[in-house]
Amino acid sequence: MPEGNEIHRFAERHAAAFAGKRVHVDSPNGAFPDAEILDGRTLKSVEAVGKHLGYRFGKDLIVHVHLGMYGDFWEGEMPLPPEKGALRWRMWTKTDWMELRGATDCSIFDEAKWQALLARLGADPLRGDADPAPAFEIIAKRKTPIGLLLMDQTIFAGVGNIFRAELLYRARIHPERPGKDVSRKEMEGIWKDAKKLMPAAMEDRRIVTTLPKDRPHKRGTAEDDEVHYVYRRHGKPCFVCGATIKREAMGGRTVYWCPDCQKS
Structure with missing residues (x-):
């Protein structure tokens, strides 16, 4: 599932290509039946x-879009490519086009429904107006593992x-530690780290969380097998201490950690 960095990256790219312009819109496979309402309008x-x-x-x-597990955008300069696959939503101008496939949701919201969605969401590290204080207060009262709380979009x-x-590894916090046992100082550190790592990951579609001094190749760009400390590195040695990275199911997803660097 795309994470916030990629969603914000799409927003920036699509705003640059289409905002302020009159656009053409259609839904070749008919899965976005309201597309015709938007055709010829200006994307604000x-x-x-x-x-x-x-x-x-x-x-x-x-237009609300949630990519879910399998959604993705394709983008390019005109002319439009041939229709291919389950093409749900297509938008284009004289110079640029974008296509959406596989999203969990692509539907029209009114202002009230959009505002209700925003009210349900928690603080977004990629937004300058985000206030993490309510999140810190919620976590301080919960016995729920911090690994679950960090994935709670509310x-x-x-x-x-x-x-x-990666944030939990960098903070040296075990994912099973109850939220109430994570100090305010530790949570502020995680938030600060997220605000640094997530914008950096918008530059391309790679999330790089390792420090050069910890990588096997300490100079140059991180190689693909050394961009993360623990994510999908189960069974491999920790770059810092050499312990074997562990994994387990948590909240329907797989969580990863180092048993030595992240004591429970």
């Missing part, structure tokens, strides 16, 4: 919050499985 703005995108054509004409919006594993 694109907003990203957590893992949600909002394409604002008017106050009560906001607490922190945009944090997914990769960032959960």
Whole structure:
């Protein structure tokens, strides 16, 4: 599932290509039946919050997109490519096009429904207006493992499985530690780290969390097998201490950690 960094990246790219312009819109496979309502209208703005995108054509004409596990965008310069696959939503101008496939949701929200969605979401580290204080207060009262709380989009919006594993490793916190046992100082450190790592991951589609001094190749760009400390590195040695990285199921996903660097 794309994490917040990629969602915000799409918002920036699509705003640059389409916002302020009159666009053509269609739904070749018919899975977005309201597409014809938008054809010929001006896209006013694109907003990203957590893992949600909002394409604002008017106050009560906001296309909500949630990519889910399998959704993705394709983009390019004109001309339009041939229709291919389960093409749900297509938008284009004289110069640019984008296509959406496989999303969990692509539907029109009115302003009230959009605002209700925003009210349900927690603080997004990629938004300058985000206030993490309510999230800190919730976590301080919960016995729920911090590994689950970080993935709760009503607490922190945009944090997914990769960032959960890597932020907890960098903070040296075991994912099973109860939220109430994570100090305010530790949570502030995780938030600060997220605000550094997530924007950096918007530059391309790689999330790099390792420090050069900890990588096997300490100079140059991180190689693909050394971009993460623990995520999908189960059975391999920790870059820092050499212990074998562990994994287990948590909340329907797989969580990863180092048993020595992240004591329970």
